[in-house]
Amino acid sequence: MSKIANINFQLSSQSVIIFLVGLFGTEKVDVHPWILAVSSLTSFVYVFCIYFGYTADKEDDDTALNSGISGVAVQITLICALEFFRRYILPLKQHSPSSSRGTNSLRSSRPASHSGADDPRQDLLFPDRPSWDIPKRKRFGVKPLTPKLLWRMMEGTNEPLANPWYVALMVLCISWCTPWLKGGFPAKVEDIPSILVNGIPFWVMNLIVSAAIPSFFIILQLYQMPNKFPRLVRRGKRRGGGHQGSAAPSASRGTTTTLQPQPQEDEEPDPDVMELTQEELLTRTAYDERNDLVYKRRRQILEKLGISKTEIDSIVASTQRQLQNFEPHLITGGLGEFSA
Amino acid sequence: MTSGFPLNDHQTGLYIVVPLYFCVLLACALWANYKNRHTFPLRHVSYHATAAAAAATSHGHHHHHTTTSTGSGGVAPVAGTNNNNNQSLRSTGTIASNNGMLASTDDSVVSLSNHHHNHNNNLHSNNSTTNTTSQNNDHYLGLQSADTLSSHYLGARDLGPILTTGTIFASFFSGYTVIGIPNEAYHNGWLALRWVAGGSAIMMGFVGTGLRLRKAAMVRNHKTPLDFITDRFQSQLLRYSVLLLQIVPSMFYITAQVVALKSTFNSVFHLDPDVIYPVVTIMAITLFFEWLGGLRSVAMTDCVQSLIIVVAYLCLPPIVYKHFGGWADLDPLVYPKPEFYQTPTRTQQLDFWQFTLSLFSFFTFPHLMQRIYAAKDLRSLKCGFVGMACGMWFLMFGAVFLGTMAVQILQQQQAQGVVDNPFTYLLGVVADLGGFPKAIGLITIVAALAAIMSTADSLLVAISQLVTEEVVYPIAPNASPSHMVWVGRAASFGAVVISTFMGYVYHRNFCVDGTDHSIICSS
Numbered sequence A: 001m002s003k004i005a006n007i008n009f010q011l012s013s014q015s016v017i018i019f020l021v022g023l024f025g026t027e028k029v030d031v032h033p034w035i036l037a038v039s040s041l042t043s044f045v046y047v048f049c050i051y052f053g054y055t056a057d058k059e060d061d062d063t064a065l066n067s068g069i070s071g072v073a074v075q076i077t078l079i080c081a082l083e084f085f086r087r088y089i090l091p092l093k094q095h096s097p098s099s100s101r102g103t104n105s106l107r108s109s110r111p112a113s114h115s116g117a118d119d120p121r122q123d124l125l126f127p128d129r130p131s132w133d134i135p136k137r138k139r140f141g142v143k144p145l146t147p148k149l150l151w152r153m154m155e156g157t158n159e160p161l162a163n164p165w166y167v168a169l170m171v172l173c174i175s176w177c178t179p180w181l182k183g184g185f186p187a188k189v190e191d192i193p194s195i196l197v198n199g200i201p202f203w204v205m206n207l208i209v210s211a212a213i214p215s216f217f218i219i220l221q222l223y224q225m226p227n228k229f230p231r232l233v234r235r236g237k238r239r240g241g242g243h244q245g246s247a248a249p250s251a252s253r254g255t256t257t258t259l260q261p262q263p264q265e266d267e268e269p270d271p272d273v274m275e276l277t278q279e280e281l282l283t284r285t286a287y288d289e290r291n292d293l294v295y296k297r298r299r300q301i302l303e304k305l306g307i308s309k310t311e312i313d314s315i316v317a318s319t320q321r322q323l324q325n326f327e328p329h330l331i332t333g334g335l336g337e338f339s340a
Numbered sequence B: 001m002t003s004g005f006p007l008n009d010h011q012t013g014l015y016i017v018v019p020l021y022f023c024v025l026l027a028c029a030l031w032a033n034y035k036n037r038h039t040f041p042l043r044h045v046s047y048h049a050t051a052a053a054a055a056a057t058s059h060g061h062h063h064h065h066t067t068t069s070t071g072s073g074g075v076a077p078v079a080g081t082n083n084n085n086n087q088s089l090r091s092t093g094t095i096a097s098n099n100g101m102l103a104s105t106d107d108s109v110v111s112l113s114n115h116h117h118n119h120n121n122n123l124h125s126n127n128s129t130t131n132t133t134s135q136n137n138d139h140y141l142g143l144q145s146a147d148t149l150s151s152h153y154l155g156a157r158d159l160g161p162i163l164t165t166g167t168i169f170a171s172f173f174s175g176y177t178v179i180g181i182p183n184e185a186y187h188n189g190w191l192a193l194r195w196v197a198g199g200s201a202i203m204m205g206f207v208g209t210g211l212r213l214r215k216a217a218m219v220r221n222h223k224t225p226l227d228f229i230t231d232r233f234q235s236q237l238l239r240y241s242v243l244l245l246q247i248v249p250s251m252f253y254i255t256a257q258v259v260a261l262k263s264t265f266n267s268v269f270h271l272d273p274d275v276i277y278p279v280v281t282i283m284a285i286t287l288f289f290e291w292l293g294g295l296r297s298v299a300m301t302d303c304v305q306s307l308i309i310v311v312a313y314l315c316l317p318p319i320v321y322k323h324f325g326g327w328a329d330l331d332p333l334v335y336p337k338p339e340f341y342q343t344p345t346r347t348q349q350l351d352f353w354q355f356t357l358s359l360f361s362f363f364t365f366p367h368l369m370q371r372i373y374a375a376k377d378l379r380s381l382k383c384g385f386v387g388m389a390c391g392m393w394f395l396m397f398g399a400v401f402l403g404t405m406a407v408q409i410l411q412q413q414q415a416q417g418v419v420d421n422p423f424t425y426l427l428g429v430v431a432d433l434g435g436f437p438k439a440i441g442l443i444t445i446v447a448a449l450a451a452i453m454s455t456a457d458s459l460l461v462a463i464s465q466l467v468t469e470e471v472v473y474p475i476a477p478n479a480s481p482s483h484m485v486w487v488g489r490a491a492s493f494g495a496v497v498i499s500t501f502m503g504y505v506y507h508r509n510f511c512v513d514g515t516d517h518s519i520i521c522s523s
Helices: A003-024 A033-053 A067-095 A147-153 A164-176 A189-195 A202-224 A292-304 A309-326 B008-038 B041-058 B084-091 B107-123 B128-140 B148-157 B161-172 B175-220 B225-233 B236-268 B277-324 B346-364 B366-374 B378-409 B411-416 B422-431 B435-475 B481-511
Strands: A232-235 A256-259 A267-269
Touching: A003 A033, A003 A067, A003 B175, A003 B225, A003 B236, A003 B346, A033 A067, A033 B236, A067 B346, A147 B175, A164 A202, A164 B175, A164 B346, A202 B175, A202 B378, A267 A292, A292 A309, B008 B148, B008 B277, B008 B422, B008 B435, B148 B277, B148 B366, B148 B435, B148 B481, B161 B277, B161 B366, B161 B378, B161 B435, B175 B225, B175 B236, B175 B277, B175 B346, B175 B366, B175 B378, B175 B422, B175 B435, B225 B236, B225 B435, B236 B277, B236 B366, B236 B422, B236 B435, B236 B481, B277 B366, B277 B378, B277 B422, B277 B435, B277 B481, B346 B366, B366 B378, B366 B435, B378 B411, B378 B422, B422 B435, B435 B481
Parallel strands: none
Antiparallel strands: A232 A256, A232 A267
């Protein structure tokens, strides 16, 4: 592989951790975005330096240093160190009498529900950051995409990476494919026929069989992969709202989320995790305009679930206030503009 | 670097097959353009709504009205009381100037609304809530602009099982799979099976993250991988960091395709290795296809390219086996590279292990993530994954077989020291057999071009999307999506120019002069 083709793998590896944390993080196991950014950029620079400054000049590097893998190792080390500092060292410093009382942009990881009701940044997973770091997010919906919401979306779906034992098994299987043997055997050409199995060396045969095992697991995983995501429904409070199935109850407004294979009369799609229709997906007016089709449907579902208009309006008003604080030039309508 | 390509007797065939291939691609791109224009009703709704708004203004209407379908094609004006309409109007350039009410009695709007409503019914026939909502929301269609940007970059999120499978297959299996792995096996022997072993890591990355990315996209309307990062972490710093991490490797990747394209094409047609015009022409054609139909065009051409690659690799190894034997027929005592039979050294083992694990990162490439968003449904995505998983074995395993067999087959040429590109030499030997093998040899040449081009155009459209949606659009947030499509075309053009230039410079300075000591500079 040419050097220019090879380095793209090493560089792209540096965003793996960010996506894995984003996709599979939990409220406890989450990383501050600035720490992810700093560590990934550091490892990105590291890969460039190592790749062009060290390994590129070595045809047979005895250390077999892979700049991508070692870059990921550097990244993980940095993340652990900085997160430890943010979680345990920084709070101690801030509470010490000698420390200043200024805002530290990295200090808090409070989830939205723990913040005060009037905090304009209460929907931020990591508040206390400067406004320039807060992107526009109206187009995604009213609620923030928390780890909890992500996990709720995936209820009832079998995911390989969500199971650490499966991941460990696959890593082991893939690592097992490597021919971990004493090198250079057999030393003499005359001895080669004695190690052949169907015309190929025994270690190649082992490699092929070993590679077939994780492939079998992948095929099994694909076989089990659903053709569509399971229905996540919510029962309204006016209909009882008893908690059923394996899903966790919804966080708000006295409704519960359940998994139902077939539609029931007294249920509505969970508005927080419902899939959008193609019509809704393909509607757009500007870069970050709210998608009114989605907004209206979610509102209608909430009303059908027995949530009062006043209650919905209060949620909307709260969100509007938050958005106005960040993007005053984009907020123009009154709070009642979407009243059904 | 000398071409040394032994296809002198087959140039006529190449001059027929290669232009034919480009004609088929052109037909696909034109068909994609047609499909984009005629199967995306929202765009026309938006157009008619704009026209209606202009008409309303010229007739001095000053009241909000929206249209709704009556089921019989009639028009039932409904008083629009929502200030939201103003917000939408302000955002959509042309209508913004009205700053007032929209009264549309245009029949075409109604018919398109009905059409769209029916379409929605088909999609969600088992979801009564959706249908009811759709009825209630039909009146929005005249005001909400269609997302032409998603139409261009995500094929209107309507790529079915065949298109999704074809485009994932062709985008993933690049020129390196078709040409590079056989050449790697020629030089490194069975250690090239690292690609087969690492295939499981690649699939684990895709299946493991694809489901969740897909679901999040369907719920939160994510259009790019960076939308997920933005929505999840809510940080501009991280967002732009990931943008860098996605664009830079993609640019290197597309540059590698340019280098491979230049080497392969010039070698096949016996051109000077330093000649640049063929690769410029091919990249221009690729750009033209992308401009014509966006991702749908790329997906359609990918399907054709996948078919060519599959045909080539389904036929070529059996032909080699039939005429030259298989691994069991090799005699290790006279095999030109007996070291292949020895167990790998410790360094090779470590390199093998790290490489297989590092392939897990393949899922982060934006052009492959784009397919996760563009698939019509989960079933289509599943088909795409199955295609990938199968391709890992029959393509990569077949490539290793061809490379190791080429050591024996090209023994004579190797002794003369002329084999700079073993795979093309092997194709020459196969084509010399005549008849069906000759046809497959020529098709495999086209397959090599197809594999390189399909990866290049996929990367092109992904880079263009990232630049447009994540860099330019935030700067001009009120621009209409249709305007942004043109910005996207400009971004594609920029990406082509930069990657072609980088590829030319790299090839001239490192490959032709032999500074790049890697196995094969052409991949």
